[in-house]
Amino acid sequence: MYEFNVLLVDDEREFLETLVKRLLKRKIKVTGANNGEEALKIIRETPPDVVVLDVKMQGMDGIQTLREIKKLKPLVEVIMLTGHANLEVAVEGMEMGAFDYLMKPTGVDELLYKLEDAFKRKKIQEQKIKRLEEEETPERG
Amino acid sequence: MNQRSLLKNPYYRSLINKMVFIAIAVSFAPMLVVSGSMLNRFSISHNEKLYAHLGELVLKHRQNIDGFLVEKLNNIRFMAKSFDIEDLKNEKFLRNNLAALQTEYGSVFEDLGFINEEGIQVTYAGPFKLEKASYSNSEWFRKAINSDYFISDVFLGLRGTPHFIITVRLKNNGTPWILRATINFAAFNSLVENLRIGETGFAFILNSKGEFQSKPFFEVTHRKPYSFYESIKAGRKTKDGLFFSEIADDSGSENIYVASLIKNEDWILIYRQDKSDAFADLNQAKEAAIFIIFMGGIVIIVTSFLLSRWMVTKIAKADWEKELMNQQVIETGKLASLGELASGIAHEINNPVAIMVEEAGWVNDLMEDERLVSKENRDEIERALAQIKTQGKRCREITQKLLSFARKTVTSSEDVTINELIKEVIGFCAQRAKFGNVVINSKLQENLPVMQLSNSELQQVLLNLLNNAMDALEGNKGGNITVTSDLEGNEVVIRVEDDGPGIPKVNLGRIFDPFFTTKPVGKGTGLGLSICYGIIKEMGGEITVSSVIDAGTTFHVRLPFKKNN
Numbered sequence: 001m002y003e004f005n006v007l008l009v010d011d012e013r014e015f016l017e018t019l020v021k022r023l024l025k026r027k028i029k030v031t032g033a034n035n036g037e038e039a040l041k042i043i044r045e046t047p048p049d050v051v052v053l054d055v056k057m058q059g060m061d062g063i064q065t066l067r068e069i070k071k072l073k074p075l076v077e078v079i080m081l082t083g084h085a086n087l088e089v090a091v092e093g094m095e096m097g098a099f100d101y102l103m104k105p106t107g108v109d110e111l112l113y114k115l116e117d118a119f120k121r122k123k124i125q126e127q128k129i130k131r132l133e134e135e136e137t138p139e140r141g
Numbered sequence: 142m143n144q145r146s147l148l149k150n151p152y153y154r155s156l157i158n159k160m161v162f163i164a165i166a167v168s169f170a171p172m173l174v175v176s177g178s179m180l181n182r183f184s185i186s187h188n189e190k191l192y193a194h195l196g197e198l199v200l201k202h203r204q205n206i207d208g209f210l211v212e213k214l215n216n217i218r219f220m221a222k223s224f225d226i227e228d229l230k231n232e233k234f235l236r237n238n239l240a241a242l243q244t245e246y247g248s249v250f251e252d253l254g255f256i257n258e259e260g261i262q263v264t265y266a267g268p269f270k271l272e273k274a275s276y277s278n279s280e281w282f283r284k285a286i287n288s289d290y291f292i293s294d295v296f297l298g299l300r301g302t303p304h305f306i307i308t309v310r311l312k313n314n315g316t317p318w319i320l321r322a323t324i325n326f327a328a329f330n331s332l333v334e335n336l337r338i339g340e341t342g343f344a345f346i347l348n349s350k351g352e353f354q355s356k357p358f359f360e361v362t363h364r365k366p367y368s369f370y371e372s373i374k375a376g377r378k379t380k381d382g383l384f385f386s387e388i389a390d391d392s393g394s395e396n397i398y399v400a401s402l403i404k405n406e407d408w409i410l411i412y413r414q415d416k417s418d419a420f421a422d423l424n425q426a427k428e429a430a431i432f433i434i435f436m437g438g439i440v441i442i443v444t445s446f447l448l449s450r451w452m453v454t455k456i457a458k459a460d461w462e463k464e465l466m467n468q469q470v471i472e473t474g475k476l477a478s479l480g481e482l483a484s485g486i487a488h489e490i491n492n493p494v495a496i497m498v499e500e501a502g503w504v505n506d507l508m509e510d511e512r513l514v515s516k517e518n519r520d521e522i523e524r525a526l527a528q529i530k531t532q533g534k535r536c537r538e539i540t541q542k543l544l545s546f547a548r549k550t551v552t553s554s555e556d557v558t559i560n561e562l563i564k565e566v567i568g569f570c571a572q573r574a575k576f577g578n579v580v581i582n583s584k585l586q587e588n589l590p591v592m593q594l595s596n597s598e599l600q601q602v603l604l605n606l607l608n609n610a611m612d613a614l615e616g617n618k619g620g621n622i623t624v625t626s627d628l629e630g631n632e633v634v635i636r637v638e639d640d641g642p643g644i645p646k647v648n649l650g651r652i653f654d655p656f657f658t659t660k661p662v663g664k665g666t667g668l669g670l671s672i673c674y675g676i677i678k679e680m681g682g683e684i685t686v687s688s689v690i691d692a693g694t695t696f697h698v699r700l701p702f703k704k705n706n
Contacts (some may be wrong), residue, residue, distance in 0.1 A: 012492055018499040025506050056488075105495030105533060108502050 005029045005048040005117045009039040009082065011066065015099040028115065030126050036060030040068050045048050050099075050118045052111070057084040060132045063093060069099050075125055077118035081106070145160055148450070153457050156479065157449045164445030172437060180430055187423045193420075195399045196383045197339075199412050202336050202344065203401045209332055210404055213249065213324060214307050215255045216242065221309040221320045229255045229264060229320060236266040242322075251304065251323040258317050264491065267323065269300050281306060285319050292404060295326065295347045295355075302326070305354075330355050333410070337563075339421070342414035346403070347373075361390075361413065364680040373400045373411060387416065480675065483655050487540035496532035496541075503524045516521055542668045543655060545675060555595045559626055559700075561635055566603040567624060569610065579611050579621030585626045589633055590702050594680055602684075606637040606696050609669065612660075614643035632682075635698040643690040652686065 010016040014027035016032045023030040031048065033039035037060055039051065057061035060108060066078055080093045090101035099118045101129055102111060148154065220238060221229075228234045235253050242250045252267020260277030276282040281293040285308035295305045303326045333355040336344035343358035351370035353361075367389075376386025376398065384400040395416040403410050417424060492562040505526050508519065569580050574581050607622065614620035625636040644652065651657045653674045659665030677684040681701050688694040 012496060015492065015496045015499055016501045018496065021507055022499070022503050104491060104539065105498040108499075108506075 003029065004050065004115075005031070005046070006053045006115060007033060007039060007042055007048040009029050009033045009036065009049055009057070010054040011059075012054075017037055019108070019111075021024065023112075025114060026108070028112075032098060036062075036065035036068070039065060043069060043072055043076065047076060049122055050077045050079065050115050052079045052102075052115070053093075053098075054104075055080055055093065055101075063089060063096070064096060066096055068095055075122060075129075077122045079111075079114055079118055148454065148457065150457070153453050153537060156454045156456070157446075160449035160452065161442075161445050162619040164449065165442060167439065168441045168445070172215050172441075176430055176434055179428060183426065184423050187420070191419060192385055192399070195397070195414075196379065196381065196385075198336065198338070199344070199383060199399045199401050199410060200381055202333070202412075203410055206332055206403050206410060208347075209329070210292055210307075213246075213322070214292065214309075216246075216250075217309045217320060217322045218290060219305050221311050225312065226313045226318055227623050229318070232264045232266060232272075235264050239266040248325050249327065249328040251325045253323075254321040256282070256319040256321055260286075262321075268611060271299060273297055276653065282319075283307070284318055285310065285321075291591050294352065294405075294407075303356075305329070326356075334358065336412060339414060341418040342412065343409060344412045347409050347411060349409075370409065370576065371605045373398050373409065376400070402616065409462040413658060479655055479671075483543040483671075490536060491540050494533050494536045498530055499527040501533075539666060539668075542666065545672050554593045554595050557592045557596050557599060559589050559592060559635065560587075563603065563624055563626060566600055566607060569604060570607045573608075573611060574622075577615040578610050579614045579622060580620075581607070581622045581624065583624045583626075585624075586628055589626060589628060592700060592702050593631065594700070595676075598676045599680075602676050602698065603635070603637070605669045606698075610637055610641065610694070611619060614639055617641050629699075632699045635700070636695055637698075638693060638695040640693040643692055643696055644686070644688040645690065649686065649688055653684075 006023065008016055008020055008023075008030055010019075010032075011034055011135075013034060013067060016034065020030045020032045020074060031042060033042055033044075035057055039053070041050070042048070043088070053062050053069075057065075060068075062082075066080075069076055069078060074097075077099040078097070080098050081104055082090045082101055094101065094110045099113055099121060102114060148157070191478075224234070224238075239250060242253075252265065252269065252271070254267070254271065254274075255264040256262050256276060260275050260279070260282050261619065262274045265272045265274070279298075281291065281296070284293075284507045285291040289310050291308045291310075293305045293308075295303050297303060304323050305326070307322045307324060309320045311320060333344050333346055336342075337358065341359070341696055344355075345357040345361065346354035347370050348354050349370070351367040372388055373384055375388055376384040378384055384398070386398045386400075387395055388398060389395050394396070396418050397414050397416050398517040401410050401680045402408070446605055505523070508514070508522060508526075511519075514522070525653045563583060563585060567583060570581060573579075595617065603624075605622070610622045614622065620640045622639045623636075625634075625638065627634045648657075648659060653665075653670050655671040655672075656667040660667075674684055675699055677700070683697075683699040685697045686694065687697070
């Protein structure tokens with residue numbers, strides 16, 4: 001089990017709080033954000049490893065937030081959280097670089113597996129980049 | 142439903158009755174008015190003509206009879222004036238004169254007699270032995286002695302046969318004498334007897350006492366001769382002195398009487414005819430008219446009945462077809478807005494349910510750390526939390542179904558062979574059909590094009606339709622289901638037809654509405670057909686239903702395909 005940071009974004013405060021508590025209990029470092037703007041602020045200050053993003057939100061919606069996240073931190077993995085009605089949006093999100101999507105209400109264990117998968121992919125991506133950088137440095141040196 | 146059972150409906154029965162009544166009334170009324178008034182006019186003019194004819198006849202005979210009497214009287218008056226008393230006292234002279242009269246006029250004059258003022262017949266010429274006969278007590282003598290001339294009524298007299306006499310009074314030195322002639326009754330009678338028309342028309346003469354002065358051709362019996370005479374005279378009188386009347390005789394049959402006074406109003410000439418005989422022509426015409434009206438009436442009644450029946454059958458059929466058409470119309474607009482509503486509700490419910498399930502999960506997490514709770518309570522709490530999870534899942538299923546009616550889910554499409562799919566679905570249902578005593582037949586059109594559709598979704602639609610049909614038939618203790626595939630223009634048509642109890646008209650318009658169900662609570666969500674509708678709509682097709690009570694229900698699924706495929 002790796003230690004990693006997760007940011008949960010959902011405008012349903014009650015849902016968000018409970019899920020945060022449940023994940024914390026499972027030894028995951030979770031922060032919650034109530035909307036897109038708040039999420040982006042947190043990402044700029046302390047970038048998490050994985051973001052769980054509700055598709056349907058007041059104000060800035062899931063797709064817009066996703067676009068911004070990918071601009072800021074392309075390596076941050078995003079899991080879309082959706083109701084049935086927003087499947088098209090979820091698919092659209094995947095095309096924009098989201099890792100996967102989950103249907104609400106989702107079991108906490110299911111979410112946990114997805115989070116781990118996402119974090120693994122992030123790790124792999126980071127390692128790839130690191131290797132590329134290492135290969136570039138000796139040439140300079 | 143056939144025509145007979147349609148016409149058993151009381152509405153159509155009363156419609157037939159009304160039409161028959163109106164048709165009969167409208168055709169009968171003018172027929173009766175026209176023929177009635179024609180017949181009336183005809184009978185009036187016929188009456189007038191008949192009476193005019195009879196009147197003329199009677200007038201002519203009156204002239205004949207009066208002429209006859211005047212002529213005979215004049216003969217005797219001429220004799221009385223031309224000869225002396227002494228000549229007339231001479232029997233031979235008298236006999237010569239009688240012979241001369243008889244040669245001139247035939248047997249009209251029967252005899253001649255010369256009578257003195259005491260009523261003793263001084264001289265007599267004729268076939269009877271009446272010399273010195275005394276007439277002093279005879280009624281006619283008293284009248285004859287007091288007037289210049291006199292014609293008696295018919296009487297039997299001394300000779301015992303009917304006759305009447307003509308007398309002329311002569312005066313010789315103040316002493317009256319009477320010259321008397323007897324008129325042969327037969328000769329006179331023939332004048333009246335000749336008047337015969339039809340079978341029952343004949344004439345006779347009455348005197349003012351109602352006694353016969355001629356021999357009637359048929360018997361004329363009236364209990365009170367005088368009142369008969371009076372009632373004849375009481376009839377309608379014309380300017381010509383004719384009396385018209387209609388009197389029933391003792392046997393009850395109506396007779397026409399045309400009468401005229403003759404012989405200075407002493408006698409009356411009466412023509413009588415049986416009314417039915419007189420109006421035989423008219424009655425024949427009436428009978429013919431009634432026969433024509435009767436036959437025409439039968440034709441009218443039969444025609445109007447058949448025509449009404451035929452028309453009402455057409456109307457009933459049209460009504461029935463119209464009802465069928467009505468049933469097939471589905472309010473697509475309503476279903477679209479219901480879809481919006483459904484997806485809204487689904488979404489709004491989904492989030493609270495997600496929260497509830499999450500909270501239950503959180504409680505579950507916390508329970509793991511809890512050591513103070515007794516084992517019994519722990520089991521109970523865990524059971525309750527599991528229940529919340531289960532019910533949350535159930536809510537999620539319903540919202541998912543709702544959303545699939547609203548078509549907010551993404552589907553993939555693949556090559557689908559419709560007939561294969563139908564066979565497959567029938568296979569799924571075989572077991573249930575067997576238990577439900579339902580026979581599923583299929584009539585599949587060969588060489589249907591391969592369609593680009595979601596196989597699982599179309600399968601879901603057909604399965605749903607078959608299940609519904611089986612539900613309907615199981616309530617009906619079995620029956621038949623026929624699944625048909627067909628090619629119509631640019632569309633593949635799948636029909637699922639059952640011979641079950643049918644869907645009442647009230648429900649038919651609502652069966653595609655979400656949550657509309659006739660099943661008991663908990664047995665059905667009322668979403669099956671809504672989802673079918675959503676799926677078929679998404680495929681660009683159409684799903685319709687037609688149903689007839691007690692005859693069955695048919696669902697039609699129309700799926701368009703591209704020709705170039």
